Amino acid sequence: MNNPSTKSARAPQGGAAQADITVVGGAGHVGIPLVLAFAEAGMTVNVNDLNETTLATLRSGKLPFIEYGAAPLLTKALADNRLVFSSSPGAISSKGPVVITIGTPVDEFLNPVPGPVQHCIDDLLPHLSDDQLLVLRSTVYPGTTDWLHDYLARLGRKNKIAFCPERVIQGYGIKELREMPQIISGTSPEAVAEAEDLFRRVVPEIVRVKPIEAEFAKLFNNAYRYIEFAATNQFYMIAKSAGADYQAILRAMKHNYPRASKFPGAGFSAGPCLLKDTMQLAAYARNQFGLGHAAMQVNEGLVLQLVDDLKRAYDISSMTIGLLGMAFKAEIDDTRASLSYKLKRTLQMSARNVLTTDPFVTTDPATLPLEQVIEQSDLLILCTPHSAYANADLKGKPVVDVWGFLKNANVVS
Ligand SMILES: NC(=O)c1ccc[n+]([C@@H]2O[C@H](COP(=O)([O-])OP(=O)(O)OC[C@H]3O[C@@H](n4cnc5c(N)ncnc54)[C@H](O)[C@@H]3O)[C@@H](O)[C@H]2O)c1
Structure with missing residues (x-):
């Protein structure tokens, strides 16, 4: 792994360095609709993902999984040269925001696994300049955004940090991004303002809260839905047991x-x-x-x-x-x-x-x-x-x- 405290001048060659925005994990379920929304809004997007197979699928004009409404946007984005594909952590754009949409799993004991987010950040840091906004979009354990702010500060880095959770329903991200409010939070007013400018291009409404509130809002949304399903499933089992x-x-x-x-x-x-x-x-x-x-x-x-x-x-x-x-x-x-x-x-x-x-x-x-x-x-x-x-x-x-x-x-x- 690179030394995360080193600010490297090593920039990716070609279009990746010049893209307006980088989406890390951009070939995933959350990444693809977001990439296509930014491209539709006229931005050049660096689709950065470790999975070269899904990148190749996208590059060939196909979607790696079902995402309703995405196919024509992908075709247009490719035809307009709005997409650049990169698969190494160093190949992020040297300007513009970096949005992180990687998976955030729990382990076999149902505890969150912090490693992937930290490793991803550590790998990006040598290639990130201090004026670039870092946006967490994955669902994170409460406190992660403030932790990231403190972690970077300890390394002497000055990046603006935002947490803007994805709340769309799987498979319908294209439609819901256009319809759903976007929760925006950041660890400084500058981070909030820049994240808001970014998302205003693709969403109809912004809701501003503190990072810990945004992290809870996302988790409460999902946990509430899970509990609602449990309530009906429990009622079903009770009714069934009574015939x-x-x-x-x-x-x-x-x-x-x-x-x-x-x-x-x-x-x-x-x-x-x-x-x-x-x-x-x-x-x-x-x-x-x-x-x-x-x-x-x-x-x-x-x-x-x-x-x-x-x-x-x-x-x-x-x-x-x-x-x-x-x-x-x-x-x-x-x-x-x-x-x-x-x-x-x-x-x-x-x-x-x-x-x-x-x-x-x-x-x-x-x-x-x-x-x-x-x-x-x-x-x-x-x-x-x-x-x-x-x-x-x-x-x-x-x-x-x-x-x-x-x-x-x-x-x-
Ligand atoms: N799937 C959904 O509908 C949905 C909705 C809202 C929020 N979320 C949250 O969004 C996050 C991503 O979920 P997903 O379903 O898109 O996962 P996914 O596995 O489909 O996508 C993650 C992508 O990140 C890539 N990746 C992993 N580590 C990387 C790294 N270090 N650098 C570059 N690329 C890397 C993977 O190759 C993969 O393509 C999770 O936190 C999830 O909880 C998911």
Whole structure:
């Protein structure tokens, strides 16, 4: 690793050095919509990412994953020479803001892992001039922005530091960036002003708070959503244990009753953000975030409960079970932290065979065509409510539908 305190004059050759802005992690799920939004706003963007495969995909004019509305913007940005691709930490632009959108995982004990952000910053520092704004956009552990300010100050660096969290829903970043307010925070008035100037180009509204408030706002947004899903999933399990129809209950709860109108239906609550961010908050709260932990138990426990219920109702050791949908949510191809895989692993311990299918997922060689899964399965489980399943002919096979999504199927629970 470079000595982070050294301000190097080594600048990348070619367009990367000249770009108006650098997005580090720019080929990721958060990075791509942001890159394309800045390019659409007329900026030249240095897409800096360690993953050379996804950079090559983008350079060839293709998207590495589903991002609705992104394809025409990518085509135009490439045609207008608005994108520059770089894969080493040194290859950032020597001017303009540097926005960081890398992953911020939790470890196997559900504690945040600070290493990736610090290593990323350390790698960038020798190539960053003191007048460049550094924007954290990844979801971070509370206190990270102020920590970064102090860390750089100790190294004698004077960069302006901002935290401007991404809050768009995965797959719909292009649309939501244009519609959602952007939370802006910074460790100095200059950092806030510069970050605001930057984001005003691509978002309709700015909300200004302190860094710690912005960090909490992002985590509270995600944890609240995770808890909402846990509430409905818990109610679903209670209703099911009483033999009651949860869809009928939901209809009764919501009909002309505005206070319940946004209450979500039951389903698999998963993906790379909600559980992770709830656990970042729990770690910050010294594991005293009881609601968060309870939500994790309910949402993760739903699939285990489902398997127990199946074992009580059927001799699954003699059955082939087909899972419909392996992405973590509808209409996207992302399998990260998908509960479909937890269900698959659990069922594989007791069912004769488990088959899987998904119309969007291209990265899992075990998936089979839908027709084959329907044909060969004794029982189906709807894991992801992709619209393709709404009217699919499931050949009268019994199907478990936690979501209450299927209308003309032989739903057994
Ligand atoms: N996916 C979402 O919908 C979403 C929404 C809001 C916030 N977030 C947050 O945004 C962050 C990124 O999430 P994501 O889903 O885009 O992750 P991702 O894995 O899709 O993208 C991260 C990208 O960063 C790259 N990368 C990692 N380390 C790097 C480094 N040192 N230098 C350059 N590139 C590097 C990776 O190659 C990858 O392409 C996380 O903190 C996440 O919690 C995600």
